[in-house]
Amino acid sequence: MRTAPVAVSASLLYACGRGEARTSGGVMAIHLGAISNQQPFVFEELERRGFVVHKVFQGKSWQDWARDLAPHAHEIRGLLSGGMTGLPKGLIDALPKLEICAINGVGLETTDLPAAKARGIVVTTTPVLFDDVADLAIALGMAACRRIAEADRFVRAGKWLLGRMPLGKSFWGKRYGILGLGRIGQALARRLEGFGGTIAYHDPVPKSGVAWRAYGSAVELAASSDILFLCAAGSPGGGVIVGREVLEALGPQGVFVNIARGWLVDEPALVELLTSGGLGAAGLDVFADEPNVPERLTRLDNVVLTPHIASSTQECMRRMGECLIANLTTWFAEGRAVTPVAM
Ligand code: 8YV
Numbered sequence: 001m002r003t004a005p006v007a008v009s010a011s012l013l014y015a016c017g018r019g020e021a022r023t024s025g026g027v028m029a030i031h032l033g034a035i036s037n038q039q040p041f042v043f044e045e046l047e048r049r050g051f052v053v054h055k056v057f058q059g060k061s062w063q064d065w066a067r068d069l070a071p072h073a074h075e076i077r078g079l080l081s082g083g084m085t086g087l088p089k090g091l092i093d094a095l096p097k098l099e100i101c102a103i104n105g106v107g108l109e110t111t112d113l114p115a116a117k118a119r120g121i122v123v124t125t126t127p128v129l130f131d132d133v134a135d136l137a138i139a140l141g142m143a144a145c146r147r148i149a150e151a152d153r154f155v156r157a158g159k160w161l162l163g164r165m166p167l168g169k170s171f172w173g174k175r176y177g178i179l180g181l182g183r184i185g186q187a188l189a190r191r192l193e194g195f196g197g198t199i200a201y202h203d204p205v206p207k208s209g210v211a212w213r214a215y216g217s218a219v220e221l222a223a224s225s226d227i228l229f230l231c232a233a234g235s236p237g238g239g240v241i242v243g244r245e246v247l248e249a250l251g252p253q254g255v256f257v258n259i260a261r262g263w264l265v266d267e268p269a270l271v272e273l274l275t276s277g278g279l280g281a282a283g284l285d286v287f288a289d290e291p292n293v294p295e296r297l298t299r300l301d302n303v304v305l306t307p308h309i310a311s312s313t314q315e316c317m318r319r320m321g322e323c324l325i326a327n328l329t330t331w332f333a334e335g336r337a338v339t340p341v342a343m
Contacts, residue, residue: 030332031075033095035065036082038104042321049329053080066094078102078328083125084290086110092119100124100337102327104320105311108341109234109261117343124327124337126320127183133310134187137259140283141227143304144255145171150301169255169280173197177225179218179241180232180260181207188229200224203232218242222249227257234261244269247279255281259310262287271296274303285310 029052034043037057046053054076056068069076076095081087083105089112092098100122103111106129116123143149147168154165176192178185178201189199189212200213202221207214215221218241222228228250232241242256242265250256256279258265267288273279274297281302287293290308297303311320326338 030077031072032078032080032328033065033069033072033076034080035059035069035091036080036085036104038080038324039317039321041318042080042104042325045321045325046328051078051328057085062088062090062094066091069095073097078331080104080324080328081111083107084110087116087121087123088112089115092116092121100328100331102324104324105129107234107261109238111341113341113343122331122337123341123343124324124339125341126323127339128319128323129311129316130183130187132313132316133184133259134191136285136306136310137184137188137229137231137257138191140259140285140304140306141229141255141257142171144257144281144283144302145169145227147301149304169253171195171227174226175200175224177201177215177221177228178212179203179221179228179230181210181212182231182233184259185229185231186210188231197226218246219249222246222254225250226253227255230256230258230260230264232260232264234264238264240264240266242266242270244273247273250279252277253280255283257283259285262290267294274300 029050031052031054032046034053034055035057043053054069054072056065059065059068073095074097077097077099079087079095079098079101081101081103083103084107086103086108087101088110092112092115098121101116102124104126106125106127111123113123145168147165151165154160172195174197176197176199178189178199181201181203185201189201192199200215200221202215202218215224230242244266247256247269270282271294274282283304285306286308293305297305311317323339331337
């Protein structure tokens with residue numbers, strides 16, 4: 001529920017259409033904290049609308065953010081966060097006037113939803129990134145199969161002058177496995193339908209109305225897949241989904257693609273199997289301890305690495321930023337969010 005620290009009616013705020021509240025004593029700006037960096041237009045637009053944004057995204061943990069926001073703790077009513085930074089419990093406690101946390105992304109693993117609910121804080125995400133993330137999953141799968149990054153290095157190093165590169169694998173016509181059939185997984189499956197193979201999935205939540213074959217476990221799915229895509233959402237306190245046994249079931253010819261979260265995978269086992277040939281190849285956008293990437297991975301030719309860029313297109317970042325601005329503006333103008341998380 002919305003709590004108003006200043007006596008302001010929502011309709012008055014709506015009439016202002018800005019990040020400020022008119023009171024009998026004049027105009028009072030609405031203060032926001034930003035614990036995650038945003039595209040410049042997001043800050044510019046919010047400030048143009050009259051919000052005051054306190055940027056503390058240099059910090060690494062909730063303790064840093066709480067310390068840096070402390071001088072404004074009693075005036076901050078909204079928070080700008082990201083898919084990885086979320087809304088930790090410690091920050092909820094540190095910001096007694098917080099009404100809304102607008103996350104630029106869809107990850108919720110670092111957001112304490114029960115604590116937010118208990119305090120009546122609305123949490124919003126930007127559910128407008130699924131197609132771009134699904135595109136990158138295809139790109140990584142294809143790059144791993146066709147050895148695109150290795151081929152680029154081959155040409156640049158002048159090796160073509162000495163002979164041809166070793167053969168890649170076809171991407172089309174394969175058995176595609178999707179772990180996690182949420183909105184990203186479904187966007188990916190629809191794309192894969194154009195590649196002439198078979199599509200199967202495993203998801204702990206039963207899916208109705210989809211034609212793709214369901215498997216009861218990640219291991220069974222991996223054993224029946226040539227290319228396995230991890231698209232699962234990370235939930236707080238959730239453990240590894242892709243353990244060694246899943247990767248071994250995928251096998252020496254198998255290709256693993258991860259556009260979800262690095263910590264959902266047994267990363268040491270992944271590195272070891274890619275090195276020993278127990279797993280064929282991988283395309284990885286996410287890692288257990290970003291931005292640190294295991295050094296051994298960077299030395300493997302059968303791995304394509306990208307720095308968590310699945311949603312990093314100009315178009316997607318524009319949509320996500322606009323969605324975040326709309327959530328904050330609508331909340332303070334009308335007392336409702338556009339894309340709230342169900343709690
Ligand atoms: C975000 C992500 O764009 O949505 C998520 O959870 O992982 C990303 O695609 C990134 O975390 C920035 O907030």
